[in-house]
Amino acid sequence: MTATRTKTSFIPQAEGNFDAFARQFVNQLAADPAEYEMSAERVKALQTQLAEWDKKYAAAVKARDAAKAATESKDEARRQLEETVRSAAKLIQANDEITNAARDAAGLPVHKTTRTPVPVPQTFPTGTVIGTDRLELTLMYSDVATPTRKARPYGVRGCEVYVAIADNPPTNPEDYRFVAFSTRTPELIKFKSDDGGNTANILIRWVNTKGEPGPWSQVISATIPAV
Known part of the structure; x- marks a missing residue:
């Protein structure tokens, strides 16, 4: 019994695997088109599209790596800034000479300065x-x-x-x-x-x-x- 496949089941989904498969497929047909009864025009089309894929795939990989590096750099910059902001805010919150209005203007929380009075018990x-x-x-x-x-x-x-x-x-x-x-x-x-x-x-x-x-x-x- 002959095994059957869907039209795309033999083509890898992962881009790295697809790149290796496409390169092997096109190069093999270009090396011996007669073996595969492949016309020169079809081989030429395959080679042209492979070259275009190579260019776009390389650009996408480069952009992805650049985006990853940019994200890591951004996260580190935030970590450093956040650490310095917390340190400065801690000094401000501990300084009684700084008004609550100034704290609020800087976006800092204004804590209550008086406690809720404890009531006399009403129940027994x-x-x-x-x-x-x-x-x-x-x-x-x-x-x-x-x-x-x-x-x-x-x-x-x-x-x-x-x-x-x-x-x-x-x-x-x-x-x-x-x-x-x-x-x-x-x-x-x-x-x-x-x-x-x-x-x-x-x-x-x-x-x-x-x-x-x-x-x-x-x-x-x-x-x-x-x-």
């Missing part, structure tokens, strides 16, 4: 308590606005924990004593041996980074494990 923490060991309660808390998340509100440094041991929770926060400043939930609260079996009433509140407290939580009550 909510929590649950479980007895985890003798004379120990573990407090777990989160913000009432986002009870399923552990993250504290913006500007909050931590949570103040106050306890009052009484059968009925005091209504006055001043009747509670401070026991801990918690920065991470859960918080372990330990008690004295005399406290075992009694009721611990817990109040908590957020405190921001400036030491300003927010509103009190609801009272959280639990029995202190005695054994």
Whole structure:
């Protein structure tokens, strides 16, 4: 069975391979046209077109190499300029004598000179308590606005924990004593041996980074494990 080919399947697609193939093909036919039953006119046409291809291909390769060299030279020039620009910009940004208007005119970013004020906490923490060991309660808390998340509100440094041991929770926060400043939930609260079996009433509140407290939580009550 004779193999068949498409019209162009034998001609290489890559230009370097095509150049070598075309040169071999034309030169072989020109060397012995009788062997290939090729007319002088067709051989002449092939030689003329090969010469034209040689000229255009060489020019294209030269232009490609020149473009590559130009791109590499351009990239290096940019690298050097960018490095010098960054160095100069760093000096400008560190100089307090230079105005923000001048920075803006030079295309540099103008950074804020004042921080956003930290607000007083507007929400309160909510929590649950479980007895985890003798004379120990573990407090777990989160913000009432986002009870399923552990993250504290913006500007909050931590949570103040106050306890009052009484059968009925005091209504006055001043009747509670401070026991801990918690920065991470859960918080372990330990008690004295005399406290075992009694009721611990817990109040908590957020405190921001400036030491300003927010509103009190609801009272959280639990029995202190005695054994």
